[in-house]
Amino acid sequence: MITTRKRNQVETEIKETLGLVPSFFKSIPEQYLDYEWQLFKLLELGETLIPNKYKELMGVALHSETKCRYCLLFHAEAAKLFGATEEEVQEAVHYAKMSVGWSVYINGMRTDYDQFEQEFSKIGAHLKTKQLSHAN
Incomplete structure (x- = not known):
């Protein structure tokens, strides 16, 4: 209890x-x-592992998709209170739009999940190699 x-x-x-x-x-x-x-x-x-500004921007992106106007108002205003600019709020919304769009497309086309996972693993390895070469 x-x-x-x-x-x-x-x-x-x-x-x-x-x-x-x-x-x-x-x-x-x-x-x-x-x-x-x-x-x-x-x-x-x-204060958690994720800084408040970023948690609130995640909330803006999330609730742009759930279309909860209460949560969207709360998280947009809270993000600004924690230092986010209007441009960062707009970017969070734009990112949500782009990410959801890809989700719709990939799921709608019934992309093979195992192939997607393998391809992403190769992309990740390639990008890590590029990051390491730029760091040197």
Whole structure:
């Protein structure tokens, strides 16, 4: 069983951190609120292996595809708060468009997965060789 704090304790901490308790937190059932807040604090606000700016740009790219306007707004604004420029936000969206387009094409054409894996392995080895030769 997960030990959790009471709603008022968690909401006090949320308000101290964010300046208010967003309505999406208010709707979380009490038994899950502390857990969800701790996870949000760690992954959205905390320093992890991936710097916050890049996590938020990943969120922009991801939610450009899921078409969640709430998440897209959140991640675009958070990316800017963590130092992303408007151009970087646009690049994240453009990258998502390009990546999803290739996914549609490769899956739609039913490209042989094993062949794709073998080809990518060869491409990776070639690119590593080129990187090493440029480093010298």
